[in-house]
Amino acid sequence: MGVSPGIGHGPAYVLTVSVPEPPKGATYTGEADQEKERAMAALRQVAGELEARGNQAGGEAEEILKAQALMAEDPGLVVKVRTLIDRGLAAPRAVFEAFTKYRDVLAGSGGYLGERAADLNDIRDRVIALLYGQAMPGLRGAPAEPYVLVARDLAPADTALLAKGQIAAFVTEEGGPTSHTAILARAMGVPAVVACRGATGIPNGVRVMADGTSGDVRVEPAESDVADALIAATARQAAMASARGPGRTADGHPVPLLANVGGPAELEAAVAAGAEGIGLYRTEFLFLDRAEPPSLEEQTRAYRAAVEAFPGGKVVVRTLDGGADKPLAFLPTAASDSAASASASAAPSASASASVEPNPVLGERGLRRLRRFPEVLDAQLAAIAAVASEDLLVMAPMVATGEEAAWFARSCRGRGLAGVGVMIEIPAAALRARDLLASVDFVSIGTNDLAQYAFAADRQLGAVSALHDPWQPALLDLVAMTARAASAAGKPCGICGESAADPAMACVLVGLGASTLSMGAGALAAVRAALAAHTLTQCRLAADAARARTTPADARAAARVHLPALAHLGL
Template sequence: MGVSPGIGHGPAYVLTASVPEPPPGQSYPEGEADREKTRALAALRQVAGALEVRGDQAGGEARDILQAQALMAEDPGLIVGVKSLIDHGLAAPRAVYEAFGKYREMLKNVGGYLGERVADLDDIRDRVIATLDGTPMPGVPTQAERPFVLIARDLAPADTALLSKDVVAAFVTEEGGPTSHTAILARAMGVPAVVACAGATTIARDAIVLVDGTTGEVRLEPTDHEVTTAVSAQTAREAAVRSVRGPGRTKDGHPVPLLANVGGPADLDPALANGAEGVGLYRTEFLFLDRDTAPSLEEQEDAYRAVLEAFPGGKVVVRTLDAGADKPLRFLAPPAPEPNPALGERGLRLFRRFPEVMAGQLAALAAAADGAEAELGVMAPMVATADEARWFADACHAAGLPRAGVMIEIPAAALRADSIARFAEFFSIGTNDLAQYAFAADRQVGALSALHDPWNPALLDLIAAAVTAASDNGRECGVCGESAADPVMACVLAGLGATSLSMSAIGLPAVRAALAASTLDECQRAAVAARGAVTPRHARAEARSNLPGLAGLGL
């Protein structure tokens, strides 16, 4: 899976070393329990401090991520667990290993965004154990004669935070996903990255590797001609993309506003730098994660206002709290464990169970919008029926929020979008979850990744149904799934009638250039051709054949 676009090539640096696991049952001399506790706490504090220092050196997103890791290292519940295990006779290294193991399994079982934090826990654990045992600390060289392709089972933020494009040409990992910290930091650094590449660590050290962070292709021992061709295409693509400025529109002037997906104020600078015209998806759940209570109304209001103030005259679409499934909250949970959380009480369904949390969030949004020059839209996730859309719209209007919309990410909502449009002022299509539910394929199961290909014609049919219903009812319908960041798909979505496209900031320039190189008629023909195909591969090929202007962009 390509998670950070671009071409990178160089010798492989395979990161396989790890801190040895302390022996099971490792104990300490009788009467030394207090000493072991002191050692363990000192090591946890030392690692937390080192992570904070490294974060301050790195700055940007890396600083925020490493500060969060430092808080993990000093989590009160973890410390209690370590002390308890020492009281039961385990030496400090083994106690740390087992205490982290309990948290690790919890996150791994949850999957999704939180599941991808397992690598962070493993890294903290290994650093604490290395500190206790006096063994070498895990790490990656921060200098090199030639930029290398860093290959690992997974990478922790502390390994990559201080790297630069002068040292690393690309990242390749066997694990991880689009929200792993490898992906997040690679995009921030502008370094190509591919994750979920099975068998990558079997690549021989110093073997030459060519990485395409857009397509996800990792090629071993490429010929000089293959490298030259790939690099030349990338250079031409970057030059062509940089030459296009201004708002999103097709070659013949049809407007397609290009918006950014953000998780908070920290994402605003990249969005503005890449020419975002507004925000199409503000993921507010990141305000609520890792807390025992909901954030205060003042804290929420400040976070929302910062995004609104960044886009005066533009549009900002906020998704209300999408808790549950892969984003569980300690203070907001179903009454009993669910056998399949992805099909359980999440998103709007949890809001209906905890109306006071929704009321607080809507009140904070209304306060933030008061006097703002940006146009605020508030949308609910996981809406399945017209009745749910009406309930949410009524709640928004009662809170003083006039523009209430819904996410179209459940097939039932796409199929009955005409009914939902009577109550929702706008739609936003979330292609990731829409694919998960349309194909009965858990998005966290790697073996089913082929069913999450956004080029599946059945998925395009559902998108077309929602867009058409919105148009027939005079409603706007944007797309905020990451499929919009594919320049070819972006043209197809415009051809289907999407009124805006929202994506990670780094994808905006290429999409802007692709639209500017294609007429609306070409986009519409590409959309018809893609829907008429049988397989995802043929759908993309058929669409591409109807978009001749993309050849000049190297797409």
């Protein structure tokens, strides 16, 4: 699956993890307290190094690495490591067993927590390497020329500090369109292909060409194939450079092109890419890496920075999407509350995973979480209201019913906020979009989670990544249903999922009735060029053709028949 557009070619550099598993039953000599301190010192050092790399990298990588640093010193993990050492296990084996236990819990959870399982593997290996006095896992001996980095999966710590000029492309066996590899590759502007089974079997040094648009990975490509691909890429760049100004179709139908932004560090790139505003301003960066919620002043500064970056442009702030799928240190989970109640009722014991919801993606997250802790939402709305203008809009994540939408709208209007919307990420919300639209001013479709819930397929699991293909006709049906309801209500329906970053899909989404498109900054130029080359009628014909098919591949091919300029643009 191509997840970051472009052509990359060069020698393969295959990254393998070389940290050995500590022997089962390995013990230590000396005092338990000394062994525990050795383990704690290694955990602290790894956490510090991850945070330092995040500070140096900035942007998406900073948020990801700071979250990893918190995991390295997670209180539950620390207690488990200390307990295992008290039972006689040496520090490396205690770390291995503690992390593996939590990794297995998270891997079975799916969603955001499921993705953290890979992070735990990386942290575990780094701590064990440190305890053994070995070199940390990572890139060593890479070619001097730009290379194609191949791995089973890529740890953010390995890739965060790489420069675009070092890497021709990323290719991984695991991952999906919202994996860390995909997110960081798009932020760097490097082509990337994920879920490519057998990729680590490519010999080191062999020439590889990866197409981050189609997902095609060629081993030892012919010189003519490389030349043709580069010519197409050059034509694409020229076409994108020539398309300027606000987003619109060839016949003048306006389609504002907005940016998905994960924090203030990404504002400059969004402005430079010609974004007309922000369609999704994620606010989790303010909350995820701290034991206390951010102050009113800190939140206000962050929201004001977004508004000031786009004077006269729309800025849509999404309220905190935290809870079960993005744990917040300062709020208890529903599962931990249940565990505490069970303990208070004289339950014999609670398992180490009692505070993890059995299926957190289907648990208490987003607006559900904020309804249980309304003071968190109230503080966030107060900060947004402090910088409010007619161009600052607010929307809630994970809204399932009309009643939830009405509750959120009342909360916002009580703070004097006028532009209130909700995200459509749950099939129930798409099916009954008219109920939600009765209370709010706009809706925005998050196609990533909508696909996850519609197909019962974990968005982080490579084995089911095909079900996250945005060309799935069933997903297009849900988008069309929502857009029709919005049109009937006379209210906007935007798209803020990564599907909008595909130029062909962007045309289809407009044909389905999307009023705005929001995406990573790096995709704006290609989408702008694709829309400018086709009329609204062509977009509608492409949408109808795609929905009439039964497979994603057929839907994509059928749509492109009505979008002939894509081939000329090299898209």
